Amino acid sequence: MTEVVATNQTILVVGGGISGMTAALEAAETGKQVVLVEKRPYLGGRVSQLHKYFPKLCFPACGLEINQRRAKMNPNLTILTMAEVTGLSGEAGSYTATVKINPRYVNENCTACGECGKAVSAEFPNEFDYGLSKRKGAYLPNTMAHPMRYVIDPAMLGSDEAQKAKDACKYNAIDLDMQDEEISIPCGAVVWATGWKPYDAARIQPYGYDRFSNVITNVEFERMADPSGPTGGRIIRPSDGKEAKNVAFIQCAGSRDRNHLLHCSRICCMATLKQCHYVTDAYADATVSVYYIDIRAIDRFEDFYAKVKAKDNVSFIKSKVASVTQDKEANPVLHGVNTEGYHRYANTHDLVVLAVGMEPSVEAGSFPVPIVINREGFIEPASENGGVFAAGSASDALDVNRSVQHATGAALRAIQVVNRVAGTEG
Amino acid sequence: MSDLNQNMIEKYRNSFLKEVEANVEEGEWVKMCMQCGVCSGSCPLGKHWAHPPQEIFMMIRAGQREAVLSSDAMWMCTSCYNCIVRCPRELPITHIMHGLAHYARRLGLAPKGQPTMAFAQIFWDNMMKAGRVNELKLGLSLYYKDGFVQGIKNSLANMKLGQNMIKAKRMNAVEFFGGHGVKDVSGLQKMIRKAQELEDARIAKYGK
Ligand SMILES: Cc1cc2nc3c(=O)[nH]c(=O)nc-3n(C[C@H](O)[C@H](O)[C@H](O)COP(=O)(O)OP(=O)(O)OC[C@H]3O[C@@H](n4cnc5c(N)ncnc54)[C@H](O)[C@@H]3O)c2cc1C
Ligand code: SF4
Ligand code: SF4
Ligand code: SF4
Ligand code: SF4
Numbered sequence A: 001m002t003e004v005v006a007t008n009q010t011i012l013v014v015g016g017g018i019s020g021m022t023a024a025l026e027a028a029e030t031g032k033q034v035v036l037v038e039k040r041p042y043l044g045g046r047v048s049q050l051h052k053y054f055p056k057l058c059f060p061a062c063g064l065e066i067n068q069r070r071a072k073m074n075p076n077l078t079i080l081t082m083a084e085v086t087g088l089s090g091e092a093g094s095y096t097a098t099v100k101i102n103p104r105y106v107n108e109n110c111t112a113c114g115e116c117g118k119a120v121s122a123e124f125p126n127e128f129d130y131g132l133s134k135r136k137g138a139y140l141p142n143t144m145a146h147p148m149r150y151v152i153d154p155a156m157l158g159s160d161e162a163q164k165a166k167d168a169c170k171y172n173a174i175d176l177d178m179q180d181e182e183i184s185i186p187c188g189a190v191v192w193a194t195g196w197k198p199y200d201a202a203r204i205q206p207y208g209y210d211r212f213s214n215v216i217t218n219v220e221f222e223r224m225a226d227p228s229g230p231t232g233g234r235i236i237r238p239s240d241g242k243e244a245k246n247v248a249f250i251q252c253a254g255s256r257d258r259n260h261l262l263h264c265s266r267i268c269c270m271a272t273l274k275q276c277h278y279v280t281d282a283y284a285d286a287t288v289s290v291y292y293i294d295i296r297a298i299d300r301f302e303d304f305y306a307k308v309k310a311k312d313n314v315s316f317i318k319s320k321v322a323s324v325t326q327d328k329e330a331n332p333v334l335h336g337v338n339t340e341g342y343h344r345y346a347n348t349h350d351l352v353v354l355a356v357g358m359e360p361s362v363e364a365g366s367f368p369v370p371i372v373i374n375r376e377g378f379i380e381p382a383s384e385n386g387g388v389f390a391a392g393s394a395s396d397a398l399d400v401n402r403s404v405q406h407a408t409g410a411a412l413r414a415i416q417v418v419n420r421v422a423g424t425e426g
Numbered sequence B: 001m002s003d004l005n006q007n008m009i010e011k012y013r014n015s016f017l018k019e020v021e022a023n024v025e026e027g028e029w030v031k032m033c034m035q036c037g038v039c040s041g042s043c044p045l046g047k048h049w050a051h052p053p054q055e056i057f058m059m060i061r062a063g064q065r066e067a068v069l070s071s072d073a074m075w076m077c078t079s080c081y082n083c084i085v086r087c088p089r090e091l092p093i094t095h096i097m098h099g100l101a102h103y104a105r106r107l108g109l110a111p112k113g114q115p116t117m118a119f120a121q122i123f124w125d126n127m128m129k130a131g132r133v134n135e136l137k138l139g140l141s142l143y144y145k146d147g148f149v150q151g152i153k154n155s156l157a158n159m160k161l162g163q164n165m166i167k168a169k170r171m172n173a174v175e176f177f178g179g180h181g182v183k184d185v186s187g188l189q190k191m192i193r194k195a196q197e198l199e200d201a202r203i204a205k206y207g208k
Helices: A017-029 A043-049 A058-071 A115-121 A162-167 A218-225 A267-282 A301-309 A400-425 B001-011 B016-023 B027-032 B038-042 B053-061 B065-069 B082-086 B091-104 B116-130 B136-142 B150-159 B159-167 B185-204
Strands: A011-014 A034-037 A077-080 A083-089 A094-101 A121-123 A135-137 A180-188 A190-193 A196-200 A213-215 A245-254 A287-292 A314-318 A325-326 A332-338 A345-350 A351-356 A359-360 A388-390
Touching: A011 A017, A011 A400, A017 A043, A017 A058, A017 A077, A017 A190, A017 A400, A034 A083, A043 A058, A043 A218, A058 A332, A058 B016, A094 A190, A094 B116, A115 A162, A115 B016, A213 A218, A213 A345, A218 A267, A218 A351, A245 A267, A245 A332, A267 A287, A267 A301, A267 A351, A332 A351, A332 B038, A388 A400, B001 B016, B001 B150, B016 B027, B016 B053, B016 B065, B016 B091, B027 B053, B027 B091, B038 B053, B038 B082, B053 B065, B065 B091, B091 B116, B116 B136, B116 B185, B136 B150, B150 B159
Parallel strands: A011 A034, A011 A190, A034 A077, A190 A388, A213 A351, A245 A287, A245 A351, A287 A314
Antiparallel strands: A083 A094, A094 A180, A121 A135, A196 A359, A325 A332, A332 A345
16 A cells, blocks of 8 residues: 655645646745655656757756656655546645556566566557557656656556566566555645647648648657657658658647637747757758748747748748648648738648647546636636646646746745645644 | 719728628628638639638738729639638638628629629529529520520530439429429518618618
């Protein structure tokens, strides 16, 4: 049974992405007791799946590493992975949360030696690469995973494969009898940081994501550019593995659209500008085309935009693409009208990247706690939420910088609640 | 040019957008267009027009009254609804196109001899006679609209189509003699006349 020491002066953080980690660490470093609940087997959330960060074009790994070190050093922080909050009762200052913990089948003894992974042959789509690669049934979710511990896929349970994994482990780290458990955690305040998910590109019917293999999404493109990703960092066409040198980006794919997401997702213009670098850095003879309605690179990001715009091999076409078709060589062909001059085009590219937007990861109506959301499904800063405070991209489509600022604010609000509790309890 | 046209120019001096909003069916939607270009890119007829929908909306906002209202563009719309389905702002583009065409015709600015307009008139007159469209007569009036000789040519060119329609019971040769109508033709005609009066009254404030 998982033991968690907690009182109603404890702060519960739900979601261990960059926002949840920030809120948890900020609170724990002021001396508060914090429990962090993360659904995935590791911390870091979607940031861990990015190749580089705008605007500095540095690697997210270094920021995550600093946070992981802070987490390891802090005795006030308890981390539960593969865990989800299923209910919350009570009120600000005295909540009880129920948390469901799914079995990892691997305990603290694991040294991440990798022998179990070698021993099994069963393979599954790799969710870390958005299904672009496969992983074994005994696996390390990613090279930077925290905790650095293997996971046994529950689908293998009861098979020879699971037994093979167990037999291969020299550290007695695999326990196939682990069960899921439900525990209750008292807490005074909750920081809700469950983040975002990419909009389902298959729903944008005219763009053919579900029909054409050389039409991919921006989140998949991040994985493709990563040297530890599915293509070893090579920018290629999924259809034939050939180099993709003539790449098109379609902006607002599913955002700012009453048929899809109502809101502007805010980060996808910058994500595309960053990804233009991936292409031009990879191939000296690359050509990149960005099809856009308007480029929303605000404040200091304007510079970043200006630099990309100055590149000879990147062109900007002011047009929301009407439709995508595919020619005999599986090249995507983009159709539409360039609104600067009203020129009709049918442009052929090697690869098309859809700049899909961000929507809340928790669907409206499936929050396990009472919470006020806006029409886009993001959490509102409403007084009705009591001691539950949204942090990061669960509250809006935010980049990392803004998510982290927002999470720090949420931590402060949570601290105020538990301080009040501490005051009344002496 | 009609007095109505002159009066509208006076009333909406400098704001063609306001004029469109007040007088064109669904015209109040025009300002919602964000110029993304998807409608123009999606329009199957687009390459045959002088101005695809999004350009028309821009021209309205830019106050290009003459150019818009005397344009052939709105008359080219086939009501395929491709644009409406894809417009990220849900503008009823097809209806605005028809609304603009109708308004241009009212003001006497529609291009002379515009074939869609001519057909629409033939369709309307045909329909008003019996309360339903007589396909045979409609086809014939259309073929003969440019005179007898051209009419014979058109009829011969489309003979096969006509024969097939008769075979598939989509058209009946007997309809040439009178043809059948709705039960209460005069009632229908009265209703339409009333609607016409209401619209005329609305617009009479500015016309002669
Ligand atoms: C293509 C693309 C490129 C981007 N590039 C950049 C960039 O270069 N620079 C930049 O600043 N930003 C970038 N962003 C934005 C960046 O990804 C977000 O700002 C960031 O991920 C927000 O972090 P978060 O912690 O709020 O959410 P997330 O990263 O989504 O983390 C949420 C966490 O909560 C967990 N969770 C979800 N539901 C539950 C639940 N019910 N219970 C428990 N845990 C749960 C998830 O597993 C996840 O770990 C990019 C976005 C896209 C789409
Ligand atoms: S579970 Fe055992 S075999 Fe697998 S990585 Fe961990 S220590 Fe190695
Ligand atoms: S950030 Fe750019 S691409 Fe993303 S929705 Fe907004 S305008 Fe469109
Ligand atoms: S699709 Fe809609 S928003 Fe886009 S240009 Fe056409 S009318 Fe305007
Ligand atoms: S409905 Fe008319 S304007 Fe719209 S796409 Fe079809 S033909 Fe073009």
